[in-house]
Amino acid sequence: MKEREQEFLEYVQSGGQVETTDWMPDDYRAKLIKFIEMHGNSELMGVLPEREWILRAPTLQRKLALTAKVQDEVGHSQLIYRVVSDLGKPREQCLDDLISGKSKFHNVFHYPTKTWGDVGVIAWLVDAAAIISQKALLKCSYAPYARIMKKICWEESFHILHGRDVILTMMNGTDAQRELVQEALNRWWGPLMQFHGNPIPPGDDPMYTWRIKSQGNGEARQQFLDGYVPQIWELGLTVPDPKLSKNDDGVWEFTEPDWDELMHVVTGHGPKTEERLGLRRTTRDETEWVRRVVLPEAA
Amino acid sequence: MIYEVFRQERKGQAFAHAGSVEAPNEEFAEWYAREEFGRRGESVALWVVPREAVHEIDEFVDELGRNYHRVDGYPLKEKLKEARERASRAAAADR
Amino acid sequence: MSARAELLLPIADDELILGWRNSEWTGIAPFLEEDVAFSSIAQNEVGHARALYQLVAEELGTTADELAFDRRPEEYRCSSFVELRLVPDWAKTIARHCLYEDADERRIKELIESDDPEVAGLAAKIDREEAYHRMHAQMWFERLQDVPQFQEALEELRPMVVERGEHLPEFEQLWEEMTEVRRSVAGATW
Numbered sequence: 319m320k321e322r323e324q325e326f327l328e329y330v331q332s333g334g335q336v337e338t339t340d341w342m343p344d345d346y347r348a349k350l351i352k353f354i355e356m357h358g359n360s361e362l363m364g365v366l367p368e369r370e371w372i373l374r375a376p377t378l379q380r381k382l383a384l385t386a387k388v389q390d391e392v393g394h395s396q397l398i399y400r401v402v403s404d405l406g407k408p409r410e411q412c413l414d415d416l417i418s419g420k421s422k423f424h425n426v427f428h429y430p431t432k433t434w435g436d437v438g439v440i441a442w443l444v445d446a447a448a449i450i451s452q453k454a455l456l457k458c459s460y461a462p463y464a465r466i467m468k469k470i471c472w473e474e475s476f477h478i479l480h481g482r483d484v485i486l487t488m489m490n491g492t493d494a495q496r497e498l499v500q501e502a503l504n505r506w507w508g509p510l511m512q513f514h515g516n517p518i519p520p521g522d523d524p525m526y527t528w529r530i531k532s533q534g535n536g537e538a539r540q541q542f543l544d545g546y547v548p549q550i551w552e553l554g555l556t557v558p559d560p561k562l563s564k565n566d567d568g569v570w571e572f573t574e575p576d577w578d579e580l581m582h583v584v585t586g587h588g589p590k591t592e593e594r595l596g597l598r599r600t601t602r603d604e605t606e607w608v609r610r611v612v613l614p615e616a617a
Numbered sequence: 618m619i620y621e622v623f624r625q626e627r628k629g630q631a632f633a634h635a636g637s638v639e640a641p642n643e644e645f646a647e648w649y650a651r652e653e654f655g656r657r658g659e660s661v662a663l664w665v666v667p668r669e670a671v672h673e674i675d676e677f678v679d680e681l682g683r684n685y686h687r688v689d690g691y692p693l694k695e696k697l698k699e700a701r702e703r704a705s706r707a708a709a710a711d712r
Numbered sequence: 713m714s715a716r717a718e719l720l721l722p723i724a725d726d727e728l729i730l731g732w733r734n735s736e737w738t739g740i741a742p743f744l745e746e747d748v749a750f751s752s753i754a755q756n757e758v759g760h761a762r763a764l765y766q767l768v769a770e771e772l773g774t775t776a777d778e779l780a781f782d783r784r785p786e787e788y789r790c791s792s793f794v795e796l797r798l799v800p801d802w803a804k805t806i807a808r809h810c811l812y813e814d815a816d817e818r819r820i821k822e823l824i825e826s827d828d829p830e831v832a833g834l835a836a837k838i839d840r841e842e843a844y845h846r847m848h849a850q851m852w853f854e855r856l857q858d859v860p861q862f863q864e865a866l867e868e869l870r871p872m873v874v875e876r877g878e879h880l881p882e883f884e885q886l887w888e889e890m891t892e893v894r895r896s897v898a899g900a901t902w
Contacts, residue, residue: 339673365739372735376894376902377777378762382755388738389751393653396744400619400637409639409744434893434902466636473657487901494897601740604800608742612641612855615618638745644851649745652752 330459330529337461338404346528350460351405352421353530358398359416359423361391366594367431368440376434383480387441390473397466404462417599419586426509428588435502438488441481443506443546447513449474450541454533482549489553503550504558511559511572512580514538543570619668620646622653624660632664643667716828717768721779722876723819724764725790728780729883730812731757732890736799753809753845760838767830781894785879785887793872795883806856807865810849815873817846 323343336342342350368388375381399409415421426444431437452471458464488495517536525531543562547570550557561573583591619639623632635654640646643665650665684690713721734754741747765776772779794812798804820842823835856862894902 339675362739369735369739371893372738373732373889374893376781378758378765378780380902382758382762385735385738385751385755385758389656389748389755392739392744392747392751396638396653396748397636399744400639434896469636472659484902491900491902492897495900597740601800605740605742605802607859607861608802611859612645613639613743639743640745641855645745648749648848648851652749653745656748656752 327527331527333529334459335461335464336459345524346530347405349524349528350463350530351402351407353525354398354405354460354463355402355407355412355415356422356424358395358402358412359421360427361395361398362416362598363423363427363594365391365395366597367427367429367590368437371431371434371437374434380484384437387477387480390477394470394473397469398463401462401466413598413602417595417602419595422584422586425512425580425583425588426506427594428583428591429506429509430590432505433498433502434484435488435498435500436506438481438484438499439502439506441477442485443481443503443510443550444513445474445477445481446546447510447538447542449478450538450545451514451533454531454538457529457532459529485553489555500555503555507558508575508579510542511539511575512577514542516575516577516580540570543572618642618646620650621666621668621671622650623664623666624654625662626660628661632662635660635663637668714768714771716771716831719823720764720768720831722789722791723823724761724768724779725788726794726816727757727764728761729788729790729886730794731755731761732886733794733796733798734805734809736797737805740800742802749848753848756841756845760841763834763838767834781891785884788879788883788887789876790879790883791873791876792878792880792883793869793875795880795886796869796872797882797886801865803856803859803861803865804869806849806852807862807869809845810853811866811869811873813842813846813849816842 322341323345326341326343326346330336330346336346365388368384368391372381372384372388375384399412402412403409412421416423426440426447431440449471452467452474455467456464456471458467485499488499515535517539518534520526520534520537523531523534526534543564547557547562547564559573561571564570586592586595618641619637620643621637622635624635625632638646638649638653640649646665646667650663654660654663731754734750734757737747738751738754739747741750761780762776765779769776769779793808796804796808798808817839820835820839824832824839826832826835
């Protein structure tokens, strides 16, 4: 590694922060763009499963809360793509690559939502899994990204409470409602366990080396289980993994997720991948004229 | 066009950079800034500025180490120790 | 039905259904900044509907949610104008936005003059929020006024503003979707 790159590496590893106009190694910039772009893609794709339920929300309060939650996610993607844009990859190019399948988004957004139970489980548990990763990103070496993470984490805090409220209301309701929650949890548990990625040792993870991520995948998963399995069990819900338990060393043991399945899904083969990318493609095409009229430099 | 947005969280606080929005003109930029950085009551005021109007300076020249006008130019520990010792010796000699 | 219900239900139903139609753009609006902005407008509309329903509900001894969700399709008093499904046509969406805000302004100003202090008070609050919607509509109108697609959309939609009576065929589908979860477990708390 060249001397300047070595200095940079030592700088970020000792907590140094990098701004947009600072010199950075090509590899750092490339890995950063890819990582942040995937986050932006995920926020944008996460909107699609949830927006269908805005229209079906069973009370005015839920309708407003869900609309605000989804609005936040669109807002997050706006903030995130601005960061990527300033790093050298314009938003429209990111959207091109998302729609063509060239770039990735998180596994959970490739799955269908089937009932109002899913709405609760997603807001409560999927958002919780996401916020664990996002809190770790507050320490990202790239400062513009770390700064927007602060706003994102602040906005996510109501999402989780909303999710918990939806779930608790159903759990206190009828047998049919409790069944909706359990059934949704059974379907979402697999993707949730895969969410933080396969357990690469932090030393082997270039994201960690460059201090883009400050937490290993395994560590994030343990944090998720520690925080949320007790919350699940105390409601009388079951987790569809007979091996799930906390051992004497305080480490959660579980059935090893199917990492091949994860790779298969995030490379564009999830049950809903094509349909959702198709929706993005058609609505983007239909509104192309608006961008040409209103944002000519960007289109 | 890119517009930079600065926000004031509470009255009396400094305006801090919050982020940026893309908009065709000032009117749209104000709408989008209000939405993106103020829809949850998180700011009491915003400044919206076209990006070209913001000029960054990050180089400051000090070749000859001008510490005469900084606190680090005044290490007084040794001098103070010497002065205290001299004063206590003088007091002891008087008795 | 009381005088207050007669007066406010058509407005509340308009705001609910328009808010519903506008929130169909959430996540797929022409660009991200506008997506966030338009979503706030949709939320405000649903919020206005809720506040109006609450005023009527007090009188009728029911709740805002019951008024919003538990009526049969024929019992809703919204105009066919707001029932139109316009996604993914942004020209028509903005055309409706401009025409609706214009007509709604007159309606709200009348309510502000109401002898009923609760109605007048709520109308004033709604008007202060709607002022921003009108600003947004004006902003887009100025940007799109020379675009043929937009001019055509205005011409096509303008006559529909005053129509009220028969529901459009798409309203039945809207009602099905809107009440699907609520009807799935009758009488449940959500």
